[in-house]
Amino acid sequence: DAGITQSPRHKVTETGTPVTLRCHQTENHRYMYWYRQDPGHGLRLIHYSYGVKDTDKGEVSDGYSVSRSKTEDFLLTLESATSSQTSVYFCAISTNTEAFFGQGTRLTVV
Amino acid sequence: GENVEQHPSTLSVQEGDSAVIKCTYSDSASNYFPWYKQELGKRPQLIIDIRSNVGEKKDQRIAVTLNKTAKHFSLHITETQPEDSAVYFCAASKLTGTASKLTFGTGTRLQVTL
Numbered sequence: 672d673a674g675i676t677q678s679p680r681h682k683v684t685e686t687g688t689p690v691t692l693r694c695h696q697t698e699n700h701r702y703m704y705w706y707r708q709d710p711g712h713g714l715r716l717i718h719y720s721y722g723v724k725d726t727d728k729g730e731v732s733d734g735y736s737v738s739r740s741k742t743e744d745f746l747l748t749l750e751s752a753t754s755s756q757t758s759v760y761f762c763a764i765s766t767n768t769e770a771f772f773g774q775g776t777r778l779t780v781v
Numbered sequence: 782g783e784n785v786e787q788h789p790s791t792l793s794v795q796e797g798d799s800a801v802i803k804c805t806y807s808d809s810a811s812n813y814f815p816w817y818k819q820e821l822g823k824r825p826q827l828i829i830d831i832r833s834n835v836g837e838k839k840d841q842r843i844a845v846t847l848n849k850t851a852k853h854f855s856l857h858i859t860e861t862q863p864e865d866s867a868v869y870f871c872a873a874s875k876l877t878g879t880a881s882k883l884t885f886g887t888g889t890r891l892q893v894t895l
Contacts, residue, residue: 702880713787713870713885714825721880729882730782761824765881769815772824 673771674698677762683779690752692776694745694762703745704763704770705729705737707756714761720745752780783808785873787886794861795894802889804871805853813876814847814854815883819868828869829856832876861893 674697684690694703702721706714706729716729718737726737734756738746749756757780762773784807794800806814815830831838831845831854838845842861847854858865868890872883 700879704882706885711887713887714883715885716882719882730884765879767876767879769827769830770881770883772826774824 673700673764673766675762675764675771675773677760677773677776679776680774681777683781684752686753686780687751690749690778692747692760692762692778694747694773696743696745696764698764699742700764700766701742702765703739704765705735705745705747706761706763706772707731707758708761708775709758717747717760749778752778754780756780783811783873783884785871785884785886787871787889789889790887791890791892793892793894796861796863798861800856800858800861800865800891800893802856802869802871802891803853804855804873804886805851806873806884807852808873808875809849809852810875811873813874813881814845815872816843816845816856817870817872817885819870819888821867825870858891861891863893863895866891866893 678693704719705717715731720726720739736748760776787804812833817825818828819825844857868888871886874883
């Protein structure tokens with residue numbers, strides 16, 4: 672599993688509340704990514720990080736922010752959750768041979 | 782940015798038959814094309830990949846082909862088995878060092894029937 676863990680694994684939250692998802696890695700990888708997975712859309716990149724405090728937007732970044740204050744942790748925050756952000760969220764890291772995904776977080780916004 | 786299209790969205794084959802999934806990409810600078818398999822409720826896992834300096838790659842029953850001129854690549858699974866049933870995603874990216882910002886296709890649900 673390349674030492675990637677996501678927390679929480681499941682979360683139900685109300686519209687308008689802030690939510691933070693955590694991705695933790697143990698192998699000192701430089702690059703980390705947040706994707707969301709929705710039926711009919713595959714996996715879409717939200718944000719990624721190329722080092723501590725270095726982040727950039729992906730194709731579906733609106734409504735999301737990220738932070739990386741330590742190499743091992745990459746946080747995804749929904750500032751004010753909306754029903755359209757109900758999804759499965761995957762964190763990933765990349766090596767020089769492949770990208771590895773975390774187990775995913777199923778987020779439901781009601 | 783990169784755009785990846787994947788077909789078909791669903792594919793049903795009988796056990797022992799072959800399955801082919803096709804993808805096209807838009808950015809001629811993309812140089813890395815992995816395929817991921819995702820079983821129900823699990824994370825996507827890499828099954829095979831190909832880089833732009835290679836036209837074909839095989840690993841036992843699976844193979845991937847790449848046509849850079851036409852900007853398309855395909856996954857071939859031979860002698861399909863029930864455990865091949867899953868959702869398969871193609872992806873494309875420009876590999877730079879260890880960066881792999883993947884753009885995914887929309888997925889193909891493969892059903893292998895007995």
